Every structure is written in structure tokens, then in C-alpha cells.
Amino acid sequence: MTRTQRLALIVAAAALLVGGFFVAKGSDGDTTTTAAGGPAATAVTPDTTTTATATVKTPTTPTTPVVVVRDGKPAGGVKKLNFAKGDEIRFTVTSDVSDEVHVHGYDIMKNVTAGKSVTFAFKGDIDGIFEVELEGAGVQIASLKVSP
Numbered sequence: 001m002t003r004t005q006r007l008a009l010i011v012a013a014a015a016l017l018v019g020g021f022f023v024a025k026g027s028d029g030d031t032t033t034t035a036a037g038g039p040a041a042t043a044v045t046p047d048t049t050t051t052a053t054a055t056v057k058t059p060t061t062p063t064t065p066v067v068v069v070r071d072g073k074p075a076g077g078v079k080k081l082n083f084a085k086g087d088e089i090r091f092t093v094t095s096d097v098s099d100e101v102h103v104h105g106y107d108i109m110k111n112v113t114a115g116k117s118v119t120f121a122f123k124g125d126i127d128g129i130f131e132v133e134l135e136g137a138g139v140q141i142a143s144l145k146v147s148p
């Protein structure tokens with residue numbers, strides 16, 4: 001190995017170290033770039049990578065499931081609602097008939113007016129499978145499953 005080759009290797013290794021440092025620093029990269037001064041050209045590449053990785057993050061938008069009651073019956077059949085114990089149980093019932101919505105097990109009742117919606121939100125501290133019923137009509141509209 002010649003002297004020049006050895007020097008080139010050292011430079012390459014140094015560049016790798018600097019690059020790794022910038023990746024590890026993440027969002028602080030900008031300030032560090034100015035401070036480092038020298039290998040600015042090498043620093044640019046890992047910086048772009050960091051930005052790209054940050055953009056990939058999938059946003060977790062929690063959607064509230066909706067139980068639609070049409071002609072006094074659950075549209076598309078009894079709606080399955082799945083939650084884990086400790087979760088906040090949240091769902092909406094949209095109904096074209098006025099009735100009382102009863103969540104068995106938790107024994108929570110809420111009135112719904114024809115053409116309107118009612119939203120339930122409570123802590124899922126009891127595990128099991130529970131019926132959600134239009135109390136007056138005696139019709140099951142959803143099956144609430146809370147996994148232990």
C-alpha cells in the first residue's frame with residue numbers, strides 16, 4: 001500500500017465517522033454543520049437522508065368507528081368494535097330512529113335522536129364481549145370486544 005492510498009483510506013474513514021455523527025445527531029444537524037466548518041460537502045448527504053427518514057413517519061390518526069342504524073337495524077350487520085383493555089373505547093352511533101343505545105357490561109345508556117348521532121367515550125377497564133343494543137327496539141347493533 002502506497003502512502004497516498006493509506007492517506008486516502010484515512011480520509012475515507014474520517015468522512016464515514018463525520019457522516020455517522022451527523023445521522024446520529026438527527027435534527028440538530030444544521031447547527032452542527034456550521035460548527036464543523038471543514039467537511040461541509042460530506043455533511044450534506046447524511047443530512048438529506050435524515051430529513052427523508054423523518055418524512056416517512058406514518059401519522060397515527062385514530063378514527064372513531066361509526067355504527068350506522070338504518071331502518072332501525074345496523075347497516076351491514078352487527079358492527080364489530082375491537083379494543084384492548086385499558087384503551088379509551090370510542091365509537092359513534094348514527095341512527096335514523098330515536099332510541100336509547102345501551103352498552104352492556106359497562107351499562108352505559110345514551111339517547112339517540114332520529115337522524116342524529118351519539119358518541120360514546122369511556123375507559124375500557126372490563127374485558128369481554130358485550131352487546132350494544134337499541135334498548136327500546138331490543139336490536140343488537142354492535143358487538144364490543146375488549147381484549148385482556
Ligand SMILES: [Cu+2]
Pocket residue numbers: 102103104133135
Ligand atoms: Cu340493553
